[in-house]
Amino acid sequence: MAFPAELAGDAEAVASVMPASRLLPAAPFSVVVEGQQVLIPERLYNDEPPADAVTSLSSRQRQLLHCLYSRHCDGVVRQRHLEKIVGSTDPWVVPFVVQLVGEYVLEILIVICDELRDLAAPGTGGHLAYGQFIVDNPAYFARTQRRVVSYWSCYYRGTYASFQGYPGRTLLDLLRSAASDRAGHSWPNLAPVASRVDGYC
Template sequence: MRHLRTTTENGGALAAAFPSRLADEVHAVLTVMPKSRHPSMSPFLVRVSGESVAIPYRIHHDEPPAGTEGSLTENQRLILHCLYSRHGDGRIRQRRLERVVGSGEPWAAPFVVQLVGEYVLEILEAIRRGLPDLAVPGSAPWLLYGDFVARNPAFFRQTERRVVSYWSCYHRHRYPVFGTYPGCLLLESLRAAAAVRSGTSWPRHTPPPLAGPARS
């Protein structure tokens, strides 16, 4: 029988993934999450709504037992989906991401952008499907993600480099031109939105979109 976690067991680490004003909501979510068999992996730090949050790179909790999620509010379910979008199982990450990507909450944005810099192609395609207006100036996703990237340049820079690395290692046989790779298309939209929202030109840390793979 799986044991439900207590909020004191690593709960502080997971609660740190969200702004402090959500502490009570996160507390409710943690009470339905089963105990993790392994500790969460090192967090990445970003700024959300003027506050620093520390989001785990991976979590290893089983998903809640059937029916438990129904006891949560809509906002609490979104928090739950965000946490499980960091799961070690890529299928769980994708399924939970699909429930997060359309959210207009600023604190959900880093969970989506982090997945832009990961290797699962189906997840990149799910983000593109879930954000069809990301490249449309003035749209809700353009404003939300442009603001987030503009406030987290170091995080976005690292994301860019990961996109290039995973393209080169795993996907360049399918996408020999970088600009056709779904990760590149997402980066271009995010970079353009951030440039306008910040009022400055935005540096590129990727090959030009028409570049093929570098070879020695």
């Protein structure tokens, strides 16, 4: 249920090579992808499949596997699989990347920021795909914006004294730009002004 219905066969092939989960997946979050509601796990606890099982999958199936393991409970595993998909503009990949924008691992934010800089260029595949996803999921993106600010305030003030220099803020600016162009109007910026940031955390 984490992907649009037309990918069900590929998703089943991926599930067949994944080791059994050590724990139940954390409750999923719901977003809309190409007009369909999908349910993406908050966290997965499956070990990674062996290399030969992965190579037996098609390229599309490997893409879905990397999407799922970007939700893994281990941040190193999440980053490793993110790096395989972050350059994709396929609409079902987008929510997996945006979810990581709203999380707390700085190294992952930097990977995303480095890869998604072309979002500033109207008409590119990424600009269109990410802009459409945000337009289709405004409440979800509003929550993502708030989480980015909160995690910066809780964990990264020592490294980035100003929110303006934080990689998560750069990503939010890029995503809002894409959404603004897609929507035809300025997308709301929910980052607090400097005088109110101290109220976070």
